[in-house]
Amino acid sequence: MNNKNQIVFFLLIFVVHTMCSQKSWSLDECVTYAVSHNLQLKDFKYNQDSNKETYKQSIRSLLPNISASSNYIKNFGRSANPNTNIFENTEFVSNNYNLNAELELFRGFQKVNTIKATKFLYKAANEERLQQEYLLAFRVMSAFYDIQFMQGLLDISREQVQVSQNNHNLVKRQVELGQKAKADLYEAESALLADQLLVTQNENNIIAAKLTLIQEMNLEDATTITIKSTPVAIDQNEVLVDKNKDSIFNTAKDFVPIIKARELRTKAAKKQLSAARGNLYPSLSLFAGYGSRYVDNGLDDAGELIPFNTQIKDNAAQFVGVSINIPISNAWSNRSRVKQQKVALMRAENNYDIQKQELYQLIQQLVQEGNALSREYKQSEQRMDAQVLTFEIAQKRYEKGLISAIELNQSKNLLANSQNENLQVQLRLKVNESTLDFYKGLPVFNINRAQ
Secondary structure (H helix, E strand, C coil): CHHHHHHHHHHHHHHHHHHHHCCEECHHHHHHHHHHHCHHHHHHHHHHHHHHHHHHHHHHCCCCEEEEEEEEEEECCEEECCCCCCEEECCEEEEEEEEEEEEEEECCCHHHHHHHHHHHHHHHHHHHHHHHHHHHHHHHHHHHHHHHHHHHHHHHHHHHHHHHHHHHHHHHHHHHCCCCCHHHHHHHHHHHHHHHHHHHHHHHHHHHHHHHHHHHHCCCCCCCCEECCCCCCCCCCCCCCCCCHHHHHHHHCCCCHHHHHHHHHHHHHHHHHHHHHHHHCCEEEEEEEEEEEEECCCECCCCCECCHHHHHHHCCEEEEEEEEECCCCCCCHHHHHHHHHHHHHHHHHHHHHHHHHHHHHHHHHHHHHHHHHHHHHHHHHHHHHHHHHHHHHHHHHHHCCCCCHHHHHHHHHHHHHHHHHHHHHHHHHHHHHHHHHHHCCCCCCCCCCCC
16 A cells, blocks of 8 residues: 555656646746746845835934933942942942933934935835846746747748658659659758758757746746747738837836836935935934932931832932034034035936936837838738748749759748748837837736835
8 A cells, every 4th residue: 555655646746747847838927927936036125125124214213212221339448338428448239220311303304304315215126126027027028939939930940841851752752753863862851951950950949948938937947838829910001009219208217117216316315415414403402311229238217228119219310401412523524424425416316317318218229120120020021922922833843843952942941031030020029019018108017016
């Protein structure tokens, strides 16, 4: 029974592993898995959590500072008697207890500005994490379509192998019947072997493309992956969508995470500058405290040791006060910090402008590339259709012995090249349109912004 149970157990593991390995992944599933398993994204999440805690602590800084202290002191030799305040040679033990509180009433609005700055930085960290998620999603999408492109090339090369195989079989029969020379068979066989080699190369390219996708997804214990191919057929009669770069940019700059992050960091730098200027103003604080003590030689009129609770009550002292601190000179460090923060603000504003410029240039390139690919796609479709007809005619002429195998292979290669080119343009146009859709604010990826 034990052996049978072990066999059943291992069979179940094998079946589950086989089912998992045969799972077919859609693009959305690939992106979702990658976002939830990427290790670099975890680091951005930790940074976000750290900024969140910094923001919370800046709010807590508005609370008063409260501290308590106590000590145990053994006095011997000449010291002040705590009961008479007269110096004498005596030995005693004392305990002191203190409770202090301080509340800043005014400090140049430093704490308020710091709260606002840390809030902006926390939001900026959230946008930066989101930006990395989108970048990862684009890398996954690129790897996903690379597999689809390689699969398309493999299908085309297999069709070429089938054509070469049919021609090889035809020539072989004709040679056997004495209708063609054996040299023609060698040419047909050479073409067949070349096409078979191309199939092997494309199969290897698919393996490499799948490995890239697996690595981007951080798919553990996986050696291969099966994807659900996304339709990329494009209607040639479809009216071109609006590709005005200015309108796309105006939409994108309001939600693209990296732009929002730079904007938030600029706002944070302004608040940090205001907080630095707060060091130039006087500060006002309210403080209060309570203290008491106990000594082991505290005696009453009857010479009895005064109890602990009685001493604590009788020796209690309270105080309350207000303090003001006026900065006059601190080796010019406060003004230096203000100047440094001004530079930091200018740097943040410049980085914000650079990021907007890079976004505009990227959209500009995408629009230009999209328009170019749209024209290329139409032309590649026409060229491919023409090559299909040309090859069909060449095939019939070859079968009738009107052209050589070399001429047929040239026509076949031209057809394969036109099919490859058309497939490449299709997928590039699909990626281009998906990218522009993203910058138009359309839901390209299933990524939750609020995390």
